[in-house]
Amino acid sequence: MDQEFSRRLSMSEVKDDNTAKTLSAAARRSFFRRKHKHKRSGSKDGKDLLALDTFSNDSIPLFEDSVSLAYQRVQKVDCTSLRPVLLLGPLLDVVKEMLVNEAPGKFCRCPLEVMKASQQAIERGVKDCLFVDYKRRSGHFDVTTVASIKEITEKNRHCLLDIAPHAIERLHHMHIYPIVIFIRYKSAKHIKEQRDPVYLRDKVTQRHSKEQFETAQKIDQEYSRYFTGVVQGGALSSICTQILAMVSQEQSKVLWIPACPP
Structure with missing residues (x-):
């Protein structure tokens, strides 16, 4: 043992x-x-x-991929003029109208130039950095030009852009860095419930609210890397107050962008 x-x-x-x-x-x-x-x-x-x-x-x-910041060289950009503002999400036309009317000295909608030209001519203008984005209409194109954006910023106002999210990267290549704000609603029902005695008198239909909510979800999934900030959807007055505060805050910040390779 x-x-x-x-x-x-x-x-x-x-x-x-x-x-x-x-x-x-x-x-x-x-x-x-x-x-x-x-x-x-x-x-x-x-x-x-x-x-x-x-x-x-x-x-x-302004990072356009998922590279860790530890391995991404950046450079500082001095924004001497007011940065354009791109709003994404539901009820955009109503929100823009309210911003312009309630703060006319701060915001101005970017006018779309009507152009009767061929598709090739419009795309050439985009390639030559004259146009930012365009929408095909019956017999013409509604075009957002670089000149229109600069004209508004030179008047010391934030230019409210009317472009598709995929054009953001195009702006970056033109050395234009917009403040991108996404309006996030909880549900289509939440959109449908919105009312305003001045800016939203008519009811939002169930179909329209559903379409806007689904479109916003796709934008959130595909382009969230470009968002400067997100505001919570709700009463229009609350949304505009959040946007005003965010734009003022972002304009005062130092802007960093990915540095060009040596």
Whole structure:
């Protein structure tokens, strides 16, 4: 019996020793991983990350992919003029009308130029950075031009854009960086329930509210990376108050964009 006990004790000691070695090796690996990460933080990329942390309250809305900020070089943009504003979501026409009427010295809707031209000519204007976006109408095109946007910003007003979300990247290539605000409603029913004695007297139909809600969901899924901020849908007055505050806040922030490769 003593021999059996001694044999079991010996096996237990070997097992404990192996476990200790395993834990020790794991601890060393963990230490070297931490040490490696600490070393990287002193690199140039690490300094860039620290710089980003320093400006954590500044605006960084313009990343067009899912690359981690730790590996994305950025550069500061000085916005000497007021940035255009792009609103996305339901009830946009009503919200824009209210903003322009209630704050005429701050907002102005971007006029659409009516152009009778071929599809090829319009696309050439887009390629040459003369046009931002366009909509085909019966016998003509409604075009958003770069000149129209600049004309409004030169008057010290925020230009309320009327473009599709896919044109945001086009604006970035033109060195125009809009404040993109998404209006998020909880449901189609929530949209349908909205009323306003001045700006929304007619009821929103169930079909229209459903279509707007579904379209907004698609925009949220596909273009949320471009959003500067989100406001909660509800009463029009509440939406406009949120937009006014967000635009003022974003305009005052330092704007960072991805740096061009050397």
